[in-house]
Amino acid sequence: MKTPNRDLLVLVKDDHLSEAAMENELEQLNQLLFHFETIDNFCVAHEVFDMNRYKVIHTARHIRKLVHQKELEPFVFICNKN
Known part of the structure; x- marks a missing residue:
């Protein structure tokens, strides 16, 4: 799946998240947004x-x-x- 080119502001409560964990969170967020941002939902x-x-x-x-x-x-x- 191609990652959309977008700016996301993600506020994290835990300071001890690793870079890999943050990338995983962003990938999951992008997958959710990909499914919910459809023309039908719009x-x-x-x-x-x-x-x-x-x-x-x-x-x-x-x-x-x-x-x-x-x-x-x-x-x-x-x-x-x-």
Whole structure:
């Protein structure tokens, strides 16, 4: 599996972790993120506010279509449901 190029800030409580143990922790974290950061999970966690049509879009198919566009229309916002 190719490791994604990302910056992670990991706070460790134990000062006595070896370099190999830290690498193992980071690899496990990358594997978890690889499985959870999918377009399906993104569509579940977000919704689109289309202020041009006064609509809130919840369907995964429409959100996926909007996310893959090069540019969003003006006044179309992708918002996290959290």
